[in-house]
Amino acid sequence: MDLIWDGVTEALRLIFSGDSYVYEVTFTSLLVSGSATLIALVLGLSIASFLAFRAPPGRTLALSAFNAGMALPPVAVGLLVSIMLWRTGPLGQLHLLYSRTAIVIAQAVIATPVVAALSTAALQGLNPNLRLQVLALGASRWQAALLLFREARISLLAAAMAGFGAAISEVGATIMVGGNIKGSTRTLTSAIVLEVGQGDFETAIALSFILLGVILVLVTLFTVLQQRRPPA
Amino acid sequence: MAVRLASLAVLLTSLALLDSSCGGDRNELILGATTSVQDTGLLDEIVRAFEGVTDYHIKPSIGGSGEVLAKARRGELDVIMTHSPADEDKFIADGEGLDKRPVMMNFFLIAGPEADPAGVRGAASMSEAFKRIAGGQSLFISRGDQSGTHLRELSIWGEADITPQGQPWYQESSTGQGQNLVVASDKDAYTLVDSSTFTVFEKRAGLRALLTDTEKPNIYSVIRVASDKHQNVNATGAIAFAEFITSPAGQCVIADFGMEEYGKSLFEPAARCPSANVGG
Numbered sequence: 001m002d003l004i005w006d007g008v009t010e011a012l013r014l015i016f017s018g019d020s021y022v023y024e025v026t027f028t029s030l031l032v033s034g035s036a037t038l039i040a041l042v043l044g045l046s047i048a049s050f051l052a053f054r055a056p057p058g059r060t061l062a063l064s065a066f067n068a069g070m071a072l073p074p075v076a077v078g079l080l081v082s083i084m085l086w087r088t089g090p091l092g093q094l095h096l097l098y099s100r101t102a103i104v105i106a107q108a109v110i111a112t113p114v115v116a117a118l119s120t121a122a123l124q125g126l127n128p129n130l131r132l133q134v135l136a137l138g139a140s141r142w143q144a145a146l147l148l149f150r151e152a153r154i155s156l157l158a159a160a161m162a163g164f165g166a167a168i169s170e171v172g173a174t175i176m177v178g179g180n181i182k183g184s185t186r187t188l189t190s191a192i193v194l195e196v197g198q199g200d201f202e203t204a205i206a207l208s209f210i211l212l213g214v215i216l217v218l219v220t221l222f223t224v225l226q227q228r229r230p231p232a
Numbered sequence: 233m234a235v236r237l238a239s240l241a242v243l244l245t246s247l248a249l250l251d252s253s254c255g256g257d258r259n260e261l262i263l264g265a266t267t268s269v270q271d272t273g274l275l276d277e278i279v280r281a282f283e284g285v286t287d288y289h290i291k292p293s294i295g296g297s298g299e300v301l302a303k304a305r306r307g308e309l310d311v312i313m314t315h316s317p318a319d320e321d322k323f324i325a326d327g328e329g330l331d332k333r334p335v336m337m338n339f340f341l342i343a344g345p346e347a348d349p350a351g352v353r354g355a356a357s358m359s360e361a362f363k364r365i366a367g368g369q370s371l372f373i374s375r376g377d378q379s380g381t382h383l384r385e386l387s388i389w390g391e392a393d394i395t396p397q398g399q400p401w402y403q404e405s406s407t408g409q410g411q412n413l414v415v416a417s418d419k420d421a422y423t424l425v426d427s428s429t430f431t432v433f434e435k436r437a438g439l440r441a442l443l444t445d446t447e448k449p450n451i452y453s454v455i456r457v458a459s460d461k462h463q464n465v466n467a468t469g470a471i472a473f474a475e476f477i478t479s480p481a482g483q484c485v486i487a488d489f490g491m492e493e494y495g496k497s498l499f500e501p502a503a504r505c506p507s508a509n510v511g512g
Contacts, residue, residue, distance in 0.1 A: 087307060087308055087464040088308065088464070092464070097291075098262065098293070179291055179292055179293060179294075180292075180294070182279070196411065197267070197410045198271050198273060199413075199414060199432060199437070
């Protein structure tokens with residue numbers, strides 16, 4: 001138990017002493033997981049709009065796949081992305097393995113099904129006549145989509161938070177495709193794994209609290225945004 | 233909003249891309265190294281020193297010797313540093329690697345609880361100690377991951393003529409060197425560990441070094457992956473790394489490592505470091 005309190009004080013010390021290593025890995029985590037979440041949002045919302053509004057044949061099958069995708073084992077994603085990016089793999093010529101971009105790809109693959117599945121549910125929950133009405137009033141498809149997104153924004157922001165949470169807390173795939181390189185691909189989660197491997201549990205716990213703090217601050221911002229009254 | 237979101241995504245992604253693609257293809261060097269090199273903290277030092285004198289960017293791929301050699305056989309690595317002599321020799325005999333040179337060494341030791349219920353302390357040899365552990369049915373934690381340490385452990389069991397797999401007192405942790413020691417410590421069990429990792433973990437792990445294998449040092453070698461077999465291998469970068477790590481400059485990085493924190497070198501360089509203090 002002492003270790004946990006030491007970890008808390010160490011976390012505060014690291015934050016307020018401006019420790020450059022901690023700021024660097026935190027920045028990497030935010031940059032990488034933020035990018036992955038945005039990609040997941042763009043892909044996930046597109047998929048959700050298509051499935052919810054167009055109701056294509058085989059929708060249930062596709063939805064089952066995305067729902068199952070929420071439980072994609074990150075370690076399997078990491079392995080598959082690694083093999084794709086290996087020098088001998090199909091995308092080897094891009095030289096992306098062991099880079100931040102590789103982590104963004106892996107985390108986006110993990111977060112996209114989460115966003116897609118939850119957003120589809122959110123959009124399907126809207127009154128189906130709403131879209132027809134908006135279109136009948138002369139809105140373009142884009143305008144209709146934006147209006148419906150705003151209508152479902154509470155659930156959509158929940159989907160965004162779930163996607164972000166999946167991305168930033170991920171470590172198995174991150175280490176596999178990123179390589180845990182100091183100053184480049186070392187994120188908060190992979191730094192924690194490294195500190196545990198090196199037996200420095202105090203720093204590992206301190207970094208864990210910093211990670212939790214970062215997630216708490218960001219999710220609070222999202223939640224404030226979510227709970228705000230819609231602009232008239 | 234969707235447009236703004238999309239442009240932000242593109243911006244951030246290009247930022248991430250920008251950062252990682254710096255240096256270009258020919259400057260990236262993928263180094264395969266084992267967990268003990270990372271867990272002791274030596275890897276970060278080597279990378280920093282090497283990148284300080286060359287234009288290469290090292291991308292480390294960490295795993296047990298078995299995993300590193302398997303990736304090297306696929307041409308995914310440029311140069312490797314492992315400590316699994318028999319597998320390394322086979323790797324070279326198969327034409328997959330070349331130019332094996334010793335870099336540094338440490339010793340394997342049996343770590344165990346202070347009370348030493350099996351009586352490992354008084355054993356005349358490693359295999360004798362393993363016989364006592366098996367005879368006393370004392371808990372033993374194995375790496376179980378085809379790492380250099382695991383293979384050495386298996387060869388000692390072989391010498392002792394014991395098959396530990398499947399025995400209730402024999403457990404495989406399948407973790408890295410440092411984590412394995414923590415598991416053994418938590419269970420008050422015996423385990424085989426290299427002296428460098430043990431030194432780093434000595435304060436935290438409640439285990440004692442009971443018997444050190446001074447007869448057979450644990451030698452880490454650098455091997456270049458054969459570029460005639462794998463066309464993507466960065467041969468010039470691999471040569472630069474092999475030259476650096478065996479040069480006086482590289483050997484001194486190894487000799488100096490650990491001096492400040494532990495008062496001794498964690499790994500013994502294969503050649504002497506000219507500027508090191510006596511006995512360095």
